Amino acid sequence: MSRSSRGARTPRERDVGQDVLAALGTSPLCRIWRQNSGKARALKGDGFVQLAPRGAADYSGLLCDGRRLEIETKATHTDTCACESCAGQRHWAAMIRRFGGVYLRVRSGAEALAAVEAEVAQAAEVPLDTEVAHARGE
Numbered sequence: 001m002s003r004s005s006r007g008a009r010t011p012r013e014r015d016v017g018q019d020v021l022a023a024l025g026t027s028p029l030c031r032i033w034r035q036n037s038g039k040a041r042a043l044k045g046d047g048f049v050q051l052a053p054r055g056a057a058d059y060s061g062l063l064c065d066g067r068r069l070e071i072e073t074k075a076t077h078t079d080t081c082a083c084e085s086c087a088g089q090r091h092w093a094a095m096i097r098r099f100g101g102v103y104l105r106v107r108s109g110a111e112a113l114a115a116v117e118a119e120v121a122q123a124a125e126v127p128l129d130t131e132v133a134h135a136r137g138e
Helices: 013-024 084-098 109-124 130-135
Strands: 030-034 039-041 048-050 059-063 068-073 102-106
Touching (some): 102 109
């Protein structure tokens, strides 16, 4: 956690990401993994390795119904942030949705889990089954 100008603790994006992985890691509704974007220096030689395109979400994966799942974690940026990285992420979100995928922008693991559950339930048009309720500890 980092401190804001008023001394209050605000979560770092890394903390939010770990919370999302913990919340969704055992869910039967999806499989997700960390997705780095941009370029990284190659271990050998002077070159670079291209990672996911700029603007790609922090986490990628699949929903149990086969749809692509992209999750962008946010700790401090607002939904209307005009910075270059947020603008690129909005373009990525539009592309994922245009191709039938699900793009979520979340601030906690609980928010991510609730959104995934809602997406799967809405797509199936039936209530979540007992296995999902059990996974949630109900």
